[in-house]
Amino acid sequence: MSQYCVEINTDKCIGCGLCSKVCVAHNLVIDQNKAKKVIDDCVMCGQCSAVCPQKAISLKGYGSGQVEKAEEVRLSPEDILNVIRFRRSIRNLKKQKSQERSLRKF
Ligand code: SF4
Numbered sequence: 001m002s003q004y005c006v007e008i009n010t011d012k013c014i015g016c017g018l019c020s021k022v023c024v025a026h027n028l029v030i031d032q033n034k035a036k037k038v039i040d041d042c043v044m045c046g047q048c049s050a051v052c053p054q055k056a057i058s059l060k061g062y063g064s065g066q067v068e069k070a071e072e073v074r075l076s077p078e079d080i081l082n083v084i085r086f087r088r089s090i091r092n093l094k095k096q097k098s099q100e101r102s103l104r105k106f
Pocket residue numbers: 008012013014015016017018019020034035051052053054055056057
């Protein structure tokens with residue numbers, strides 16, 4: 001098994017399927033009302049952990065479970081890593097135009 005892997009606590013899992021829905025690697029399935037990995041290796045994006053309402057998914061090897069943004073952070077290397085990890089989805093984009101105001105900010 002790799003040093004880094006997704007771990008699912010099946011005692012906490014309620015089989016809602018959110019993790020499976022957001023997984024870009026199609027690496028999570030719902031089997032008998034519980035989330036299950038297809039293979040151990042994936043892109044380790046952490047999206048499944050971020051969306052899980054039960055905090056049932058953690059990424060082993062990264063030092064902690066689900067990471068949530070609790071306060072404003074400075075851009076130290078360690079903080080940048082956390083920003084990446086507690087981000088929410090950019091993967092399920094809506095089919096609608098972005099607002100001009102938002103585009104200008106970028
Ligand atoms: S999002 Fe969490 S509770 Fe829902 S199926 Fe996945 S692991 Fe289970």
